[in-house]
Amino acid sequence: MNTEALLSDLRRQLHDGGLRGCLLVRDLHTGDELGIEPDIPLPSASLVKVPLALATVERIRRGELDGATTLDVQPGRINTPGPTGLSRFRHPARIAIDDLLYLSTCVSDGTAADTLFDLTPTAQVAGILHEFDLRGITVRHTVHELSDTPAERLDAAEAHLAHALAIDAGTSGRGHRVPQLDTTRASTGSARAWVELLQALWTPSKIHPTVAERVRGLMAHNLLRHRLAPDFSSDATTWSSKTGTLLNLRHEIGVVEHSDGQAFAIAVLTESLVPADTQPGAEALMAHVARALRDHLRHL
Numbered sequence: 001m002n003t004e005a006l007l008s009d010l011r012r013q014l015h016d017g018g019l020r021g022c023l024l025v026r027d028l029h030t031g032d033e034l035g036i037e038p039d040i041p042l043p044s045a046s047l048v049k050v051p052l053a054l055a056t057v058e059r060i061r062r063g064e065l066d067g068a069t070t071l072d073v074q075p076g077r078i079n080t081p082g083p084t085g086l087s088r089f090r091h092p093a094r095i096a097i098d099d100l101l102y103l104s105t106c107v108s109d110g111t112a113a114d115t116l117f118d119l120t121p122t123a124q125v126a127g128i129l130h131e132f133d134l135r136g137i138t139v140r141h142t143v144h145e146l147s148d149t150p151a152e153r154l155d156a157a158e159a160h161l162a163h164a165l166a167i168d169a170g171t172s173g174r175g176h177r178v179p180q181l182d183t184t185r186a187s188t189g190s191a192r193a194w195v196e197l198l199q200a201l202w203t204p205s206k207i208h209p210t211v212a213e214r215v216r217g218l219m220a221h222n223l224l225r226h227r228l229a230p231d232f233s234s235d236a237t238t239w240s241s242k243t244g245t246l247l248n249l250r251h252e253i254g255v256v257e258h259s260d261g262q263a264f265a266i267a268v269l270t271e272s273l274v275p276a277d278t279q280p281g282a283e284a285l286m287a288h289v290a291r292a293l294r295d296h297l298r299h300l
Helices: 002-015 047-064 098-107 111-117 122-131 143-147 158-168 191-202 209-220 281-296
Strands: 019-027 033-036 070-073 093-096 237-246 249-258 261-270
Touching: 002 019, 002 033, 002 281, 019 191, 019 281, 033 143, 033 281, 047 098, 047 111, 047 122, 047 158, 047 191, 047 209, 047 237, 070 098, 093 098, 093 143, 098 111, 098 209, 098 249, 111 143, 143 191, 158 281, 191 249, 191 261, 209 237, 209 249, 261 281
Parallel strands: none
Antiparallel strands: 019 033, 019 261, 070 093, 237 249, 249 261
C-alpha cells in the first residue's frame, strides 16, 4: 500500500472508531516522518509531567535543587485526585525530590507532580523548555487545576455526562467551556511538538546528556502500559513512554528502540467522540494506527 492510501485508510479507521487523531512518527536517525494532523495543538493532560521532569532534573544538574532533599507531603495538602500514588495515602509522607520524580513520571502521580511544581512553577518549566528551543509546548497550570473537571463533581454512574460535555462544548477555534480542554488556557502541545521533545531527549544537543539520560530512564520505567505498549514492546524492542488522559482525551508519547539500532519517536494524541469513560477499543485503535505508521516508515 502506498503512503497516501495508507493515510487515507488509517484516517477512516480512526473515524469509524470514534476518534479524532493527531499522530506523528519520526525516525530519530534519518529524520523521516509520517503523520496525521501532526500540527494541531491539543491539551496535554499528564504529558506535561515530562517537561516537569526535564525542568526538575535540569535544576538538579545546575545545583538549584538537590535530589536527596526530602519534603513533607501531608494527605489532602495538595488536593489532587488520582487513582495511584500519594493521592491515596492516608498519612503524612517524607519523600525525596528524586523519588517524587519517579512517582510523577512513572506512576503519573498528580500529587507528586504538584509537589514538584511547588519547587519549579509552571512559568519556570516553560522557560527551561524555551532555553532548549522547545517552543511548541505550553505549560500553564498545575495538575490539581488540570484535574478539577466536571468528571470530579459527578457520580461514577454519571461519568458519561462529563464526557458528553467534553465532546459537545468545544468551538471551531478549539476554545471550550471546560477550561482544561480550551487550548487558549490549558497546557498544550501538538504531536510534532512532543516528537521534537522526544528527539531532544534521545539525541541531545542543547539538553545536557546526563539530564536527557535521566528523563529517558524515567520514561523507560513508566508503569502505565495499557495503551501503545502492547504494540511496541517485545524482546527485541524497548518502549519508553508517558500517557496522558483527561475526559475524552487519550494520549501517549514514546520512543521505540529496536535491537537493530533503529529508533522511532511516536506521539499519538486523540479525542474520543464516544461519551464513555472506559474504552479499551480506542486504546487498541490508537496503538494499531501508530504501529501501522511506524511499520510503513520503517520499510520505506
